[in-house]
Each structure stands twice: as C-alpha cells, then as structure tokens.
Amino acid sequence: MSSETRYHPGADMQGFIRELMEFSGLDETDVATIRRTAPVILRHERDITSALYEHFLKFPTTARFFLRDDGTPDQQRLDRRKHSLGRWLRETAEVSMTHDFVYYLLGVALSHSHRATGPGGTVPPQFMVATMSLAQTTFARLFQAELSDLQEAFDASLAWNKLLLIHLNALLLGYFLPQRQA
Numbered sequence: 001m002s003s004e005t006r007y008h009p010g011a012d013m014q015g016f017i018r019e020l021m022e023f024s025g026l027d028e029t030d031v032a033t034i035r036r037t038a039p040v041i042l043r044h045e046r047d048i049t050s051a052l053y054e055h056f057l058k059f060p061t062t063a064r065f066f067l068r069d070d071g072t073p074d075q076q077r078l079d080r081r082k083h084s085l086g087r088w089l090r091e092t093a094e095v096s097m098t099h100d101f102v103y104y105l106l107g108v109a110l111s112h113s114h115r116a117t118g119p120g121g122t123v124p125p126q127f128m129v130a131t132m133s134l135a136q137t138t139f140a141r142l143f144q145a146e147l148s149d150l151q152e153a154f155d156a157s158l159a160w161n162k163l164l165l166i167h168l169n170a171l172l173l174g175y176f177l178p179q180r181q182a
C-alpha cells in the first residue's frame, strides 16, 4: 500500500516503512553496514542511555517527565526508561522490519504522543526530532572515534542516519492522529 492510498500509515506499517526505506535509499549495503558497525554503538549502550537522560534532566521541558512530585529525579522511572531505550537501540541495530517490530515502533510512538499516565503529559514532537538529532551526533562521533577506517565511519554515519530518520517518521505518526477529547 503506498502512502498515496488514503489510509493512516498505522494500518500498514510494513508498507509505510518499506516505502520510506526505498525513498531514503536505505539499501542492502546500508543494512549490512549498520549490522557490521552496530557493536560500536551497542558496547556503549549504558553510557548512551545515561547521557541522554542526564541531558533530559538539564532542561525543565524534558525533565518534567522524570521528576517526582517533590521535583527530584525519579530514579526508578529513569532506570525503566533507560532499559526501554536500550531495547530499542538493540532491536534497531538488527534492521529487521518484521510485522512485530514495526508495530512495536508504532506502540513506542503512541506511548509518547498519547501518553495517558505519568508526570509531564504527552511528549512534544519537537523533542522527538531533537532527540534523534542527539542520537545522530552521538553515533557519528563514536564511529569517528572508534573505526580506524574513516571511509567506514562515514558510510556508517550515512547508513545509521537514514535508519534513524525512518524510525523518527514512525515515532511521529501518533502526532498525526486526532487527539482524544478529555
């Protein structure tokens, strides 16, 4: 089903992702590059997830999702979020766009755009975009620092950038749904 068909992409997530992969030129070579270079990212999973949540805590607009009523960081919530982000990172690195995976992505999208419980309300879409920007920067720096072949580092950054923005497209889908009335 192409996106010209007037269904919400959520009705055919695999078609939606496939079309974007083709459009972005994320081909088999990129997929192989992503899988080959994934260990560079995954061996830093803990540092990456911790640094991201520390970054969120620096800004009131993003910190509010992770604070207790008394304004202190909710460590349990932060640990759960780091764990979820780690899972997303590991599964992303597999580039396996199965039915289960693409609907997992849609579920993650809705847990940001249609968040029903917890402090902070729904996550503003601009922070989803900005967070993917942080991920791109972090990954590119890791490739530059840890891959001795600069061409490989460049290819890895290009391939991961394509993949991350396809994920971002999926993560923004919930924001295009009509919001439920209170």
Ligand code: HEM
Pocket (backbone or CB within 6 Å): 056, 061, 062, 063, 065, 081, 084, 085, 088, 107, 108, 111, 112, 115, 116, 117, 118, 123, 127, 128, 131, 132, 135
């Ligand atoms: C690259 C962008 C992001 C990714 C890949 C990501 C990933 C995830 C994942 C995998 C989950 C678990 C979802 C589930 O189990 O259903 C989650 C939940 C959550 N994320 Fe994110 N996240 C991103 C951006 C953000 C931002 C910018 C914020 C806010 C500053 C945020 C706040 C949250 C919160 C509060 C939850 C819990 C949702 C709930 O209450 O169920 N995330 N995220």
